[in-house]
Each structure stands twice: as C-alpha cells, then as structure tokens.
Amino acid sequence: MSDEQVEKKYGAYICTGCGIGDRLDAGELESTASRDGRMNVVKQHEMLCSKEGVQMIRDDIDNDGVNHAVIIACSRRAKVEAFDFNDIAMTRCNIREGVIWARPDTDEAKETTQEMANDYIRMSCGEIKQMNKPSASGQQSRNPNVLVVGGGITGMTAAIEAAEAGYTVHLVEKSGALGGHVAQLHKRVPFKAAPQGTPNSPDANLPMPEDTGIEDMIAAVEG
Numbered sequence: 318m319s320d321e322q323v324e325k326k327y328g329a330y331i332c333t334g335c336g337i338g339d340r341l342d343a344g345e346l347e348s349t350a351s352r353d354g355r356m357n358v359v360k361q362h363e364m365l366c367s368k369e370g371v372q373m374i375r376d377d378i379d380n381d382g383v384n385h386a387v388i389i390a391c392s393r394r395a396k397v398e399a400f401d402f403n404d405i406a407m408t409r410c411n412i413r414e415g416v417i418w419a420r421p422d423t424d425e426a427k428e429t430t431q432e433m434a435n436d437y438i439r440m441s442c443g444e445i446k447q448m449n450k451p452s453a454s455g456q457q458s459r460n461p462n463v464l465v466v467g468g469g470i471t472g473m474t475a476a477i478e479a480a481e482a483g484y485t486v487h488l489v490e491k492s493g494a495l496g497g498h499v500a501q502l503h504k505r506v507p508f509k510a511a512p513q514g515t516p517n518s519p520d521a522n523l524p525m526p527e528d529t530g531i532e533d534m535i536a537a538v539e540g
C-alpha cells in the first residue's frame with residue numbers, strides 16, 4: 318500500500334520541561350495543536366525526552382496508529398537519539414530555543430511569547446501535513462556494491478560508513494598500503510585548542526599532539 322493510501326494519524330507531543338511549562342500556558346498550546354493544527358492526538362509530558370516520555374509516543378505509534386508526529390519541545394539539534402522515530406513522519410517544533418530562550422522573561426512579554434509559541438505550533442502542524450512516512454526507494458536492492466577509490470583517511474572513512482550502512486565495499490588503493498598521508502605522521506595536531514587566555518609557555522597546560530588513530534582505522538577496514 319503506498320503512503321498516500323495509508324490513513325494519516327497526527328500526534329502532537331508537548332514538553333513542559335526545561336522551563337517551557339513555567340513560561341507558557343501548556344493548556345493553550347494543546348488547544349492550538351488540536352483546534353488550529355488539527356492534530357488527532359495531543360498530549361503533554363513534563364520531560365518528553367525521558368524514557369517515559371519517549372515511551373508515551375512509542376505506545377501511540379504502536380497501539381494507536383499515530384504515523385505523523387510533531388515533537389513540541391527543544392531544537393531539532395537536541396535529543397536526536399531520544400526522538401529517533403524513523404518509522405513515522407516526524408518534525409520538531411522548537412519552542413525552547415526558538416521561543417522561550419529568545420524572548421524576555423517579563424510579564425510584559427508573556428502574551429506575545431505565548432502567541433509566538435502558538436504560531437510555531439501552527440507552522441509545525443502545517444509542515445507535518447506535507448510530510449510522508451519514510452519508505453524505501455526500491456533502488457537499494459539493485460546494486461549493493463560501493464566502489465571507493467583511495468585508501469587514505471577519507472576513503473577509509475567512506476568505506477567504513479558504507480559498510481556499516483550494509484553495502485559491500487570495494488576499496489582500491491594504488492600504493493598498495495592503506496593510510497595515505499596520515500600514516501606517515503607520527504602525531505596529529507590536537508582537535509581542541511587551548512582555553513582562551515592560556516599563556517604560551519612551557520609551564521602552561523597546552524593541548525599536546527595526539528595519536529593519529531590511523532592504525533585502528535586500517536584494522537577496521539581490513540577486518
């Protein structure tokens with residue numbers, strides 16, 4: 318059955334944690350999601366990213382047929398692992414960083430902050446209506462082979478990632494040895510800079526050159 322033929326059931330999940338419940342009227346957010354956003358299921362949780370909060374959403378997906386969800390909480394860059402519902406269409410409505418963190422916490426601003434959050438919810442509910450449940454393109458099974466040219470750090474990274482994604486990887490390297498330029502290095506430059514204001518003296522606790530880690534990568538590729 319194609320995605321267009323599957324009945325869409327919409328769920329909106331409002332988090333009141335991280336100060337959202339203190340700054341906004343969660344009951345009004347619920348009304349906005351159901352009345353204006355036309356969500357079929359609207360629920361609140363005091364910490365949506367907790368085990369219980371995530372389970373509440375999972376139960377609605379598994380038992381109540383929710384297949385399109387709006388997570389009304391923090392930025393989509395936060396709690397990515399917690400909200401990893403890859404069997405449904407999902408979007409994130411950012412009322413933490415986007416609304417309460419961006420607005421002054423004053424009595425005077427309270428009403429417009431609430432209006433802003435309501436608008437964010439209306440937009441996210443509009444967005445989810447345009448989304449479809451993820452489905453396979455059908456092309457994956459045609460050729461499960463990936464050719465990676467070059468066995469330096471970039472080629473090996475690509476090879477490992479592709480293999481972890483389930484592809485059969487053919488890695489070719491003209492020199493006959495893996496590792497490329499990095500394999501010639503004794504150490505690499507540290508990724509972390511010294512904290513601002515650290516004096517450039519032999520006594521300062523400066524980040525030191527680190528192992529390249531290339532041997533582990535070569536072992537992973539050869540394995």
Ligand code: SF4
Nearest residue numbers: 332334335366390391
């Ligand atoms: S991190 Fe996000 S989901 Fe978790 S309590 Fe805070 S706003 Fe809610």
